Amino acid sequence: MEMVGKMSKKSGIVALSRRALLTGAAAAGAAAIAGQAAAQTAIDELITAPRRGNWDDQFDAKASRTTAAVTSNTPMLSANNFIYMQQAITEYQTIVANGGWPQVNPSVKLKIGAVDPSVQQLRQRLMISGDLPRSAGMSNSFDSYVDGAVKRFQARHGLPQDGVLGEFTLKALNVPADTRLMQLNVNQQRLQEIMNKQLERRYVVVNIPAAYVEAVEDDRVALRNTAIVGSITRPSPTLDSKIHEVILNPYWTAPRSIVQKDIMPLMRKDPTYLSRNAIRLIDGNGNEVAPETIDWNAEKAPDLMFRQDPGKINAMSSTKLNFHNAHAVYMHDTPQQGLFNKLMRFESSGCVRVQNVRDLVVWLLKNTPGWSRQEIERVIATRVNTPIALTDEVGVHWVYISAWSSKDNIVQFRDDIYAIDGNAQLALQANIGVETSAGSVEDDILPQ
Template sequence: MSRKLGIVDLSRRSLLRGAAAAGVAALAGQAAAQTAVDELINAKRRGNWDDQFDAQASRAATAIVTNTPILSQATLMNMQQAISQYQMIVANGGWPQVLPTVALRLGATDASVQALRQRLMIAGDLPQDAGMSNSYDSYVEGAVKRFQARHGLPEDGVLGEFTIKALNISADTRLNQLNINMARLQDQLTKPLEQRYLLVNIPAAALEVVENDQIALRNTAIVGSISRKSPLVSSKVSDIILNPYWTAPRSIVEKDIVPLMRKDPTYLTRNAIRLIDGNGNEVAPESIDWFAPKAPNLTFRQDPGKINAMSSTKINFPSPDAVYMHDTPTQGLFNKLMRFESSGCVRIQNVRDVVVWVLKNTPGWSRQEIERVIASRVNTPISVADEIGVHWVYITAWSPMGGVVQFRDDIYEQDGDAQLALQTNIGQEQVAGSVDEDFLPQ
């Protein structure tokens, strides 16, 4: 019996040794194969067969998203590092201009790609070991996407008009922009911040929802146009109004509504806008002479509902400019690159998420209850239980994390250099029915 067990043990040991030897041989074979592949990929004369695909291209697209808010001491310290970095870049001669002769996208070949590579390397978007060639490969595409993300541009990896213009802003101009915004940040941070606050950065057309010095939510916004700028604000949320009324200001009544009524007498009815006299009585639109020299001295008030100019929600706060934040029925505007379409007020994408966050400490207002009230179309004001700050700032350059510098267009031309206002001179479409900027307080 013991002899049989010895034979079995010996056979088992032999089998394991054989398996181990086979495993080592397999690993050696894999290593040799990988070495051969690496040698082929890294060969100087390999040609450009891999220019259009590189599984490691994601290295260039280093994550630049952080939960650090713009108004934070961490951002201030990162800004100081960024200024030192850009001072060194300027001292070393800056970066080259990128002047392509063909459309630059993945797979393109052009002499200007070398200048593009150099430009991206200097700013830290492209690894230094990515090489210098005329090929717009996946490394370059990843770096361009990173550059676009840092400049608030669509991350498509293609050198379009705005990407080329942003690339060709000189290093010393960017350094000056950093210094100007450093002063703005320092000024903002001399004031105490609430534990919870809503930050609208106007040049970025974006909202940061901040709690305990961390970004809880990010939301796309639409802010004031160049001719009707959104003001700087430092206030606190007073109340939320679900299903708000909209009262048309006199300027919109005279310039827009009256001419529309002359062309289409059903305009007010179709848009659920009622006429109210000084005694609170409703006046029939057909009883008004719309061709009279002056617009009727009546209140033009739009009922709550999906077509209401503020849609489901209005976020109120004290402001000398009578501005506020709100929802909008024209959601497609949030997909635009240039979101400078209002005359002061700020529209917020996914505003209901923000309202849930604002009301989370206000008893009785769960998400389910908020949605139920919105669905009812009943005008409902809600007093906010806790202190929620509101800050609208103008920051065109900031550094939320080390090695990452964010830049935005100086849309209101506050930075002292016309070339930083890339979008300012471009005509902006006015979307019919989308004006909300001059809204009177409810």
């Protein structure tokens, strides 16, 4: 792929057949060297035994254990990536002109060890998109090369890298090439609009469809964190601002919409809900009001502040990142760390929850005197609400980029979760129930 990338820079267009030939030749050479090195091993004897069944392709155990790196320390919003995006569009135009790629319709669940005629369709599909070298050949066997190629494909599409053709992997494989080309063109326009802005030397970017956060300094990714972003019915907005404040052990104040839609029904079912979750009612004079004095069956919620004390069960847990914006959204920690392991991380009411947020806090405060990692951890342990003004404000940009490309012609796609790219096939998860039910988590989602 590196050789193809260099030729793309020189000529602007690379013929599909020539690109595949070069990629296949490189992979074949690597496979030959690996085969010589392993020739005397017990595993090689086992693989080459007469009774090995239908494993009639080359086998490289290493390919089954590793996935080609598709991540980069080049920021997604780097100006260099706009050039790679143009190259990707040219290549996908060639793919479309040559007839695209086949649909994969297996009769069995495809994973390593499977034998099915549809594996030939899968091999062809992965070869055309550059995930599988031509030297892997054509057969009905799902061998380790196909396993490695599927994992690479999954990594490029933000899917779990398990090498199994599950529901979303199969759906992503069967998005037609011309639809992917359209997605690249739509996102190139979005990138162009962003490139027209002056990005800061230090900034944080939230890519909503990818559900991750990048901390960028001098055009290099310093941190990349998994995120939870807004659901389909409560989407996260795109915005540009500056992070001016970090709050350790924040209070959580429930927005009026959450109080009306979620807390009122919860209190009707369980009058102890507020006290169990350390949520206090505060009037306009700063006085606490007893929940027992409120009519929870009333049509409208009381005109009071619903404020949760700092602590482990606080909806924002240890940290809140503040920046001025018209949407009243922010970034924060969460007590529900298990949510970051989910494929569909579109569960908030618009705010963004950040995994390993303390690493991001250390990076944000590195130019603010007196706030080492040790001091940050000490203050968090006290459970005392502590606002910290940043000495130098850090840019923050929430963007909606569902397709992009980086060096080595690594083209990335993500689910168009908010269905704004222009084709229903790109919103693979849109029909799945990702809206969090009432009473599940923070402001974003309520504590239980």
